[in-house]
Amino acid sequence: MSIFGSDNWAGASDRVMATLTEANAGAAPAYGNDIWTRRAKDALDAFFEREVSAFFVATGSGANALALAAYSRPGGAVLCHPDAHIARDEAGAPILFAPQMIEGVDGPRGLIDPDRLARRLNDYAAGNVNDGRPAAVSLTNANELGQCYTPDEVARIAELAKTAGAAVHMDGARFMNALAFLGVSAADLTWRAGVDTLSLGLTKVGAWCAEVVVQFDGDRAEDTRYRQKQAAMLISKNRFAAAQVCALLEDDHALDLARHSNAMAVRLADAFAAAGMGLGFTPQANEVFAWLPGETAARLKAAGVSFAPWNDMRSAFVPSGPEGAGLYRFVTSFRTTAEDVAALAVALGTNAPAGA
Numbered sequence: 051m052s053i054f055g056s057d058n059w060a061g062a063s064d065r066v067m068a069t070l071t072e073a074n075a076g077a078a079p080a081y082g083n084d085i086w087t088r089r090a091k092d093a094l095d096a097f098f099e100r101e102v103s104a105f106f107v108a109t110g111s112g113a114n115a116l117a118l119a120a121y122s123r124p125g126g127a128v129l130c131h132p133d134a135h136i137a138r139d140e141a142g143a144p145i146l147f148a149p150q151m152i153e154g155v156d157g158p159r160g161l162i163d164p165d166r167l168a169r170r171l172n173d174y175a176a177g178n179v180n181d182g183r184p185a186a187v188s189l190t191n192a193n194e195l196g197q198c199y200t201p202d203e204v205a206r207i208a209e210l211a212k213t214a215g216a217a218v219h220m221d222g223a224r225f226m227n228a229l230a231f232l233g234v235s236a237a238d239l240t241w242r243a244g245v246d247t248l249s250l251g252l253t254k255v256g257a258w259c260a261e262v263v264v265q266f267d268g269d270r271a272e273d274t275r276y277r278q279k280q281a282a283m284l285i286s287k288n289r290f291a292a293a294q295v296c297a298l299l300e301d302d303h304a305l306d307l308a309r310h311s312n313a314m315a316v317r318l319a320d321a322f323a324a325a326g327m328g329l330g331f332t333p334q335a336n337e338v339f340a341w342l343p344g345e346t347a348a349r350l351k352a353a354g355v356s357f358a359p360w361n362d363m364r365s366a367f368v369p370s371g372p373e374g375a376g377l378y379r380f381v382t383s384f385r386t387t388a389e390d391v392a393a394l395a396v397a398l399g400t401n402a403p404a405g406a
Contacts, residue, residue: 052390052397053383054318055356057224057336060383063256063307066297070258073293082106082288090292093299094264099237103271105263106291107283110135110223113249113261115143118186119277120247120263120270121217122148126185128219129153129170129211131162132364133194135221147281150185158367159331160195162187164206171214184216191220191239192228195330196315196337201234201243208244217267218244223251226308227335241266252298256307256384260294307384311336314382317391325398330360330369330377338380341371346398347378353397357381 053059062070078084087106094104107113114136118128128144130137132154136144144152155170157163167187174181187207191199199207208218220240222228225248229236240248247270250262263278265271278284285291298304315333322329322340330339339360342350350357360379371377380394 052353052355052393054380054386054394055358057254057311057381057383059356060256060385062258062294063297063303063384065303066256066258066294069293069297070290073289078289080286080288081284082292084289084292086289086292086296090295090299093296094262097236097299098240098264098266099235100241100266103265103268103274105265105274105278105283106285106288106295107261107263107278108259108285108291110221110249110251110253110261111140111143112281112283113251113263114140114188114219114221115147116274116278116281116283117219117247117249117263117265118144118150118188119148119281120265120274121186121219122150123183123185125179125182127151127153127182128186128188129155129162129167129184129216130188131160131190131193132156133160134188134190135194135223136188138364147277151182154364156365156367159197160190160193160365161197161199161203162189162207164210167207168210171210171216174214184211184214186217186219187211188219188221191222192224192231192335192337195339196333196335197331198228198231198334200232201238204239204243204245212244217246220245220248222248224254224335225251226255226304227312230305230308230312231334240264252294252304254383255304255311256298257294260291262295308336311382311384311386314386314388314391317388318380318382318394321391321395321398324395327398328371328375330371336382338382340378340380341375342378343372343375347376350394350397355394355397
């Protein structure tokens, strides 16, 4: 079977599993008072080129909820793209620990349009409690359509947010894939561009179960420690989450894995092009969206290829495809091989060497 259903299916990298075994030796203090957590914190500081506050959690939804809760306030609203994970895929988690509104600001390719954001921020009338007030703007990088915000685009949105008194959150479930595509530093894509807090996603790029809320705003750290405990997210045996962070950040292991999955997405896009299938978007990370006739999709399923229809976008900027074709998502991972892509190419009816 060629697995393109999700990068969550890929398991953990061999280095992560070896490091977990190493961390399992002997006893260690609980709740982050261990050498692995200190080592992971050092790795995070080096990765972001400054001291950061770091909170280790088990899931991406948990990271987003905790990060946004840190910036909540009465009457607060979180503005994001309508297709953002926090808006449509987290069952209200971002409002579970801190009451706040989630509002969509649309734009093409799953990216918030700055002009639309400016207009929406201007709609909040100061002092009018009926309107509420902006608490945070959340960006997803790389986003749900496999597209990336550049540092300049992040900075433009951050400027608008901060002028309106709102913090800037980045959902980085595929942050490493964005870095790999853009070729920029983690610092340039986050705090140097105005990001206050990042949900650093590692599960999709080789972790077993480790995400990190990274705060560049140190003033929020103390409150976040208590929020993490109240939210039942404080991990007793934190050394195991921290060990995964060490394995992935040290020696650029996570970036290497992301570069591989991005490269496999390029090969996959080439395979669709060779078969005459159009793409909804030019891949910038590890997601490929292809327009497939119904019979082609059925043939791939029969051949054991896993993928998913993508028919639930809320954006007004939904692209239109060929008559009778549906838009389908294919996700590559650090485990995807050139042979996997070649098998899909054969199922498409072409033996053209993908990525040649």
